[in-house]
Amino acid sequence: MVVKSQIKFIKNLQQKKCRLEHGLFVVEGIKSVKELLNSHFKVYKIYATELNLVSSSIQEVELIAESDLKRMSNLKTPNKVLGVFHIPKPVEIDYSEWILALDDIRDPGNLGTIIRLCDWFGIQQLVCSPNTVDCYNSKVLQATMGSITRVQISYTNLVDFIKGSGSQVYGAFMDGNKVYNETFNFAGIMVMGNEANGISSEVEALITKKVTIPQFGKTTTESLNVATATAILLNELRRSE
């Protein structure tokens, strides 16, 4: 039987502070939980309303009542299984591959979509500024559609990270060179900026190549959303290989 303290603990893991303190995060739904069980992520605990929903070889499964699942869930309609997993330890960055760097992306949907794009385009390293939304936030996890298992995500000071890289550093700006004229190397760093303010001035000072997605509509158009701009730029750097 699930005790009250367990339910409270799971609920608390919705907060970033609690996730960092315990090194754990929550994933909901059969599909997502199975995807994590089949990945390098280490399981801490699985709560399921039926025992045959996850592989019988998993020791950490606990059967719970639907009412208890509802109490620990963050969803309006809980989906039978809730998994608690360990946040993986930071891995060393491989500078011989492409790296996407995010400077204060705040919207969970945008971060989730960007992780999914990294997965599609085989960009396995995502480096985020400390103020970027936490990738273990439930809305981010929902938007990644399982891609979180195939992209390594680190949170670190971008200035120090870029200074230590020795890489060619690209950044998305409104006034850079047309991205169509760029020939991308097989490795480098691509920086995307905050939804409202773009790339911060400290990071901008370290960008070696500013790139821009040309605009074909009227000039009154708002800038592109950061997730769609990322889609276009990742496609550009892969198509030029």
Add this chain to the structure above:
Amino acid sequence: MVVKSQIKFIKNLQQKKCRLEHGLFVVEGIKSVKELLNSHFKVYKIYATELNLVSSSIQEVELIAESDLKRMSNLKTPNKVLGVFHIPKPVEIDYSEWILALDDIRDPGNLGTIIRLCDWFGIQQLVCSPNTVDCYNSKVLQATMGSITRVQISYTNLVDFIKGSGSQVYGAFMDGNKVYNETFNFAGIMVMGNEANGISSEVEALITKKVTIPQFGKTTTESLNVATATAILLNELRRSE
């Protein structure tokens, strides 16, 4: 003074059926209302909590109390101005320009993002299947960021529309030709399919060129989100000009 029946009428315009019946839709917020006032859209009524918020030359402005605005608003925090505008009459399609066609896009955020992308890439004609989410839905309008004033949107049967076009018809598929190898003409139709089911079989039968965005990650990756796929394809067709 605003009467109860007016508030009820504005609330009812949140429903597609009521919007179609009256040929009217609602936009909220100073920025969005101003953008529509400066466009080809015809104003029906503006409700504002202060008179100097919109141009004094607009006759249709009515001063209202914040409490009344709150009662007619669809937002948690209403933003001082609410505008009611006429849904524009359908315009004739110009087949000598690029047209984006949407086959049952259901998510309001996706449609809003796609309208914003059309605006960025100068695609002025968007043709939607009747089951595509209504572009005058408040969530769609919010996601378009004002681009709705610069893109002509029609709802029609896609099969009849394509049959009558005589155009080259491209469609986004998982198993088409690599989009990088395609040379796009100066005009044509690009079809994007439903979030879960892709392009319907009746429309697929009319596609002359199936295109695919190559995948560089592991093959277990989910497909791209339809809005990010649209971003990449519109960029591809403009960059090849």
